Amino acid sequence: MNEQVTVVRDDFSTHLEATIKRAVPGATGIAHLRRLSGGASQETWSFEAVGRGFTRKLILRRAPGGDRVHDRAVGLEKEAALIGLARAAGVPEPEVVHVLEPGDGVGRGFVVAFLEGETLGRKIVRDDIFAEARKTLAHRCGEVMAKIHHLPLSSLPPLRTATAEERLNELHQNYKMAGTPRPVFALAFEWLRTRLPKAPVPPKLVHGDFRNGNLIIGPEGLRAVLDWELAHLGDPIEDLGWICIAPWRFSGEGPAGGFGTREQLVAGYEAGGGGKVDMEHLKWWEVLGSLSWGVSCGAMFLSFRSGVDRTIERAMIARRASENEIDLLHLLAPRG
């Protein structure tokens, strides 16, 4: 993992240490606190709780700068609750060790057990040590999605609801706001609009960002599903479509995460009790997911041009909308 080695000794680390002494029985301090790179919308820190004769590796997820939270994000306290509920239902998740409270003085966030494994999509689809894991990974992801979608709604914290139609309308607004006419996007919007799933779908817990890059993988298979920031209530097939979109394939073999087929994913989902999946319904969500990635790239341009973020990184992401157009054409008007 790409790590920034910054040892911090300030109010933050002092308060975190005091918090961990209260939350972890036997802990007398913390060690090796460092910020991990990645995740612009949340900070991730790794550290150890240490005591007499023990060390425990932990991860802190925290709102940037302590308390800023993204618009569509569920909020860190709810995220922690969802991780706990999913873990209890058999979804591979780290144990939640502590949810931060205002009195802790560390901001908003939570502490979970550190899990060893690979998260880099490029390595997961390519490295030999994951060759065995790849054979069953798409099936396993389907099974795990079914478990998530089975969580009783009454057990969940309050979450926003986003139906297929609402997602489509929201996306269309964002596309119009960016201003650039994109005939391929217009075609995709029209395709989605005329094929909106007609039968009302009973809302389920949707993870919202279940994809290669948010999974911890070991040589034996899936160890955890991370990043519940975009969890919401909606059409569960959204999760199956999202893991299949091109940006998460990292040049790997197979549409599902770059490591499996749609058929394996769906077979796992049905075997896990998720119910029968209509392949056209899956494709609808794949097109919507793909388009939403492209619209985000377009929005990056807006924030670059307006001066909100003039970095080269931002500018280059804006130039990736054309990649998304080719993905959409492969889906909507396949050639060869």
Place this chain on the structure above:
Amino acid sequence: MQDEPTPIELLDAVITYLRDELMPELSGRSAFLTRVSANACDIVRRHLENAAGYDAAEMARLTALLKTTGTLEELNRELCTRIEQGAMTLDTPGLTDHLWATTIEKVSVDQPQYAPYRRALKTFQAKNS
């Protein structure tokens, strides 16, 4: 007439410096952003070499498809409107050919290593040979 080296030759010199000399000296975020900067120069280079020809070809296709004239932006806006109104669809003769051609030309500037682009390119080259 401007003096030489040409813009493309100047860019090549910058790209070589960023990739071959500067990057090996750096690590972490600086190395990453230097690579991104070199990639951006690659886009500028391909844009300078190809965009004028691609824009002219796109203009010709749009004019034929829409049977009207205007700037590239106006024509693209008009095409979007017709698609949104359902006046042009996947079944409209020439529409998907135009979209494929335009998209392939754009990605050839933006991201020529992108696997789905290379796959599409192979199909098109096989068809045209």
